[in-house]
Amino acid sequence: MQSYHDAALFMSPCLAIRRFTTIEHGLTLHKYWSSACPRCTIKAQCTTGEHRRIARWEHEDVLDVMQRRLDRTPQASRIRRQTAEHPFGTIKGWMGATHFLTKTIPRVSTEMSLHVLAYNMKRAMQILGIAPLMAAMRA
Numbered sequence: 001m002q003s004y005h006d007a008a009l010f011m012s013p014c015l016a017i018r019r020f021t022t023i024e025h026g027l028t029l030h031k032y033w034s035s036a037c038p039r040c041t042i043k044a045q046c047t048t049g050e051h052r053r054i055a056r057w058e059h060e061d062v063l064d065v066m067q068r069r070l071d072r073t074p075q076a077s078r079i080r081r082q083t084a085e086h087p088f089g090t091i092k093g094w095m096g097a098t099h100f101l102t103k104t105i106p107r108v109s110t111e112m113s114l115h116v117l118a119y120n121m122k123r124a125m126q127i128l129g130i131a132p133l134m135a136a137m138r139a
Contacts (some may be wrong), residue, residue, distance in 0.1 A: 021058075028058040091115045 021030050032054040037043055046052045057063075070077055094115065100108045124133050 029055045031055050091119055
């Protein structure tokens with residue numbers, strides 16, 4: 001896996017070094033820039049500012065790895081989307097034309113959790129059967 005310093009070098013044609021780390025909107029960001037920018041011959045292609053500043057999230061390398069996987073297999077995203085849509089479509093059908101019966105995020109979250117629990121229980125009953133499921137719950 002690529003380190004943050006290597007990732008910054010990849011994004012900048014010159015040696016960008018990590019200057020400091022900050023927390024913005026709950027995310028830890030590493031800030032990079034090079035002291036060579038003002039004297040760089042290709043600076044106009046890189047930035048309009050005095051320095052090209054690079055900010056990388058502390059877990060951005062994970063996103064990079066995931067993006068490379070998606071680039072190699074673009075159909076994976078489509079398959080994942082189809083797989084996830086079925087349960088939500090089923091739950092939406094159960095709920096009918098109405099939306100959530102409760103208000104406020106904690107209550108709606110609880111209501112959604114109960115819908116998901118009901119969906120999972122119904123699936124388990126269909127796959128395992130009621131008697132084996134009851135036996136597994138007692139064990």
